[in-house]
Amino acid sequence: MKYSALLLSTLFVISSCADTETTSDKSETTSQPTVQEILNQDKKPNIIFILTDDQRWDAMGANGNDIIKTPYMDKLANEGINFKNAFVTTPICASSRASLMTGMFERTHNFTFGKPKLDNRYMFNSYPYLLKQSGYATGFVGKWGMQVNEGIQDSLFQFNEQVWFPYNHFIDGDSVHIADIHGDHAIDFVKQNKDKPFCLSFSFLSPHAHDSDPEQYYWPEYVDSMYADVEIPLPATANQAFFDTLPEFMKVGFNRQRWFWRYDTEEKRQHMVKAYYKVISTVDSVIGRLQATLEEEGIADNTVIIFMGDNGAFLGERGFAGKWTMHEHSLRVPMMIYDPRIPASERGKTYEEMVLNIDITPTILDIAGVDIPKNYQGESLTDFYSDGPKDWRTSIFTEHLMENENIFQTNGYRDDTWKFIQYDNYDYIELYNHKEDFDETVNLAYNPDYADMVKKFKGKNDSTIAALIAQRYSDQIIVKEPKK
Ligand SMILES: [Ca+2]
Numbered sequence: 001m002k003y004s005a006l007l008l009s010t011l012f013v014i015s016s017c018a019d020t021e022t023t024s025d026k027s028e029t030t031s032q033p034t035v036q037e038i039l040n041q042d043k044k045p046n047i048i049f050i051l052t053d054d055q056r057w058d059a060m061g062a063n064g065n066d067i068i069k070t071p072y073m074d075k076l077a078n079e080g081i082n083f084k085n086a087f088v089t090t091p092i093c094a095s096s097r098a099s100l101m102t103g104m105f106e107r108t109h110n111f112t113f114g115k116p117k118l119d120n121r122y123m124f125n126s127y128p129y130l131l132k133q134s135g136y137a138t139g140f141v142g143k144w145g146m147q148v149n150e151g152i153q154d155s156l157f158q159f160n161e162q163v164w165f166p167y168n169h170f171i172d173g174d175s176v177h178i179a180d181i182h183g184d185h186a187i188d189f190v191k192q193n194k195d196k197p198f199c200l201s202f203s204f205l206s207p208h209a210h211d212s213d214p215e216q217y218y219w220p221e222y223v224d225s226m227y228a229d230v231e232i233p234l235p236a237t238a239n240q241a242f243f244d245t246l247p248e249f250m251k252v253g254f255n256r257q258r259w260f261w262r263y264d265t266e267e268k269r270q271h272m273v274k275a276y277y278k279v280i281s282t283v284d285s286v287i288g289r290l291q292a293t294l295e296e297e298g299i300a301d302n303t304v305i306i307f308m309g310d311n312g313a314f315l316g317e318r319g320f321a322g323k324w325t326m327h328e329h330s331l332r333v334p335m336m337i338y339d340p341r342i343p344a345s346e347r348g349k350t351y352e353e354m355v356l357n358i359d360i361t362p363t364i365l366d367i368a369g370v371d372i373p374k375n376y377q378g379e380s381l382t383d384f385y386s387d388g389p390k391d392w393r394t395s396i397f398t399e400h401l402m403e404n405e406n407i408f409q410t411n412g413y414r415d416d417t418w419k420f421i422q423y424d425n426y427d428y429i430e431l432y433n434h435k436e437d438f439d440e441t442v443n444l445a446y447n448p449d450y451a452d453m454v455k456k457f458k459g460k461n462d463s464t465i466a467a468l469i470a471q472r473y474s475d476q477i478i479v480k481e482p483k484k
Pocket of ligand 1: 053054092093208310311
C-alpha cells in the first residue's frame with residue numbers, strides 16, 4: 001500500500017510537471033507563428049525537389065537499412081517529415097515522372113514509353129510551368145525521361161541541364177561520375193538564382209543501372225571502399241523454391257532476364273547490390289554538397305527540400321530484378337519533406353499514411369503559395385506539417401500500362417492490410433495480406449474464403465480505371481491563369 005501510494009503520488013507529480021510544461025509550451029507557441037502562418041508568409045521559399053532513379057524505400061539508412069550509408073538523406077528524414085509508406089502510382093521512370101509533372105495517374109495523363117508525347121494541356125498545368133508563371137526561377141537538372149512537344153521544356157524552365165549515361169564522363173582529362181556532374185549543375189543553378197525564389201527539379205539518373213553495359217553500375221573512387229566487409233543478406237523470396245511457385249508468364253520477361261544480369265550467382269548479387277548502394281552513397285554525398293552550398297549562400301533556412309525515388313527495385317526478391325510490377329519492392333519509395341522554416345522542435349516526424357508521387361505536385365505548389373489546379377489527382381502533403389490530416393486516403397490504386405511483351409500491363413489495389421493485383425493480358429490475380437506477409441508469398445486470391453474480398457477489390461479497381469479514363473478526356477482541364 002505504501003509503495004502504491006508513493007507510486008501514485010510520484011505519478012501525480014510527473015503528471016503535474018507535464019501539465020506545467022504543456023501550459024508553458026502553449027504560452028510560448030502563442031507568441032510564435034503557427035505552422036500555417038509560416039506556410040502563408042509573404043516571403044516565398046525556395047524549393048528543391050530531388051528525385052532519385054530506381055531507389056527503393058529501404059535503400060536508405062533512416063528507413064531501417066543498417067548497411068547502406070546515407071547520412072544526408074537520413075538528415076532530411078530525421079529533421080523533416082519521413083513518409084514510411086510512400087508509393088508511386090506507376091513503377092517505371094517515364095510514367096512516374098509524367099505523374100510527378102502533371103499530378104495525375106498514368107491512366108489519365110496517358111504517357112509512358114512508346115506512347116505519344118505528353119499532352120500540352122497537362123504540361124501547361126505542370127508545377128514548373130505554374131511556378132514560372134508566378135515569378136519563380138525554375139530549373140531542371142539531370143534525367144528528364146519523358147517525351148514532350150517542342151518548346152515545352154523552354155516554357156517550363158529558364159535553366160535546363162540534362163546529362164545521360166555513361167556513368168563516367170571525361171572532363172578536362174578526369175573521369176567524373178554523372179551524379180557529381182548533375183550536382184555541379186544543381187549548384188550552378190542555386191548560385192545563379194540565390195536572390196530570387198527558385199524551384200529546382202533535380203532528377204538524378206543514379207542509381208539506375210546502365211542496362212546496356214554488363215557492369216551495370218559505376219561509382220567514383222571516393223565510395224569505392226564502402227561495403228567491402230559487409231554481407232548483403234539474401235531476401236526471403238530469392239530462391240528457386242519460391243520462383244517455382246510463380247505462374248509461367250511471370251517466369252519470363254524483363255524481371256527475370258535482368259535477374260540474370262545482376263543476381264544469378266551469389267557472388268554477382270553481392271557485387272551488384274553493393275554497387276547499387278555505392279551509387280546511392282554517391283548521390284548522398286552530392287546532396288551534402290548541395291546543402292553546404294545553400295548554407296554558404298545564406299539561403300538554407302528558406303529552402304525546402306523534397307526527396308523521393310521514382311520507383312522501387314527488386315534486389316533479387318521473387319527471383320527478379322527491375323520493377324514494373326505491383327509488388328511492394330517495385331512500388332515503394334523513400335519520400336521526405338525537409339522544411340527548415342518550421343521550428344526544429346516541430347520537425348522530425350514519421351508518418352505511416354499511404355502517400356503517392358502525385359501528392360508531390362500539389363505539395364510543391366502549396367508550399368509556393370500557388371493555387372492547385374482542379375484536375376490534379378493527388379493531395380497536398382502540407383497537412384502533415386503539424387499533426388497530420390484528420391481524413392486521409394485509406395487505400396491506393398496503382399498501375400503499369402506500357403505495352404511490351406516483356407513487361408505486364410497490370411493494376412493493383414492496396415490498403416493497410418490487403419494487396420490485390422490483376423493483369424490485362426493474363427487470367428491471373430493475386431491477393432496478399434501484406435501486413436502479415438510482407439514479402440507477398442501466400443497468394444490468397446484463389447482461396448474461396450476470400451472470394452468476396454477479391455470481388456470487392458476488383459470492382460474498386462475497375463471503377464477507378466473508368467473514372468481516371470473519363471478525366472483524361474474531360475473538358476474541365478483548366479489551364480491556370482497566371483497569378484495577378
Ligand atoms: Ca526509375
